[in-house]
Amino acid sequence: MTRRLPALLLLILLARGGVADDDTAATDRDAAAVAEAPVVDAAAAADHVGEECVVELTVQAARLFDDGSRCFLNSRENHRDADNFTVVIFREGLARFREADIENPADHFLHRVIRVRGVVAEHKERPQIVVEEPEQIELVDEPATADAAPE
Numbered sequence: 001m002t003r004r005l006p007a008l009l010l011l012i013l014l015a016r017g018g019v020a021d022d023d024t025a026a027t028d029r030d031a032a033a034v035a036e037a038p039v040v041d042a043a044a045a046a047d048h049v050g051e052e053c054v055v056e057l058t059v060q061a062a063r064l065f066d067d068g069s070r071c072f073l074n075s076r077e078n079h080r081d082a083d084n085f086t087v088v089i090f091r092e093g094l095a096r097f098r099e100a101d102i103e104n105p106a107d108h109f110l111h112r113v114i115r116v117r118g119v120v121a122e123h124k125e126r127p128q129i130v131v132e133e134p135e136q137i138e139l140v141d142e143p144a145t146a147d148a149a150p151e
Contacts, residue, residue, distance in 0.1 A: 042085035062106035
């Protein structure tokens with residue numbers, strides 16, 4: 001039995017190494033799928049709930065809460081507008097933005113065209129993407145779609 005223990009440990013370590021390779025391959029596949037995600041106009045984001053995609057919008061309104069708990073970037077001036085799309089950044093994500101020298105994402109992105117990458121979710125019957133990393137938001141000079149022009 002004691003002679004089998006090192007061989008058993010070696011098999012377990014080899015198996016775990018294989019799993020790590022599979023995880024890396026899965027991560028690479030996921031990254032490639034996201035890189036190929038379609039660019040969707042904010043007005044059409046509701047049609048893509050549950051999908052990984054890139055949503056393009058002009059940030060018409062933005063708010064960083066005083067307590068630092070969250071930040072909203074909205075495609076419409078009135079966040080209650082039925083056609084509004086929201087980018088949400090919670091406390092943990094805001095810390096990562098600060099590490100990237102963006103102290104206030106609301107001020108940084110207001111009135112700018114951005115592309116946000118992530119899974120479109122629905123909150124209070126409106127589409128949104130929760131951002132956890134600054135790399136999920138890209139500044140854009142020109143809208144990628146005809147529909148994405150400033151509203």
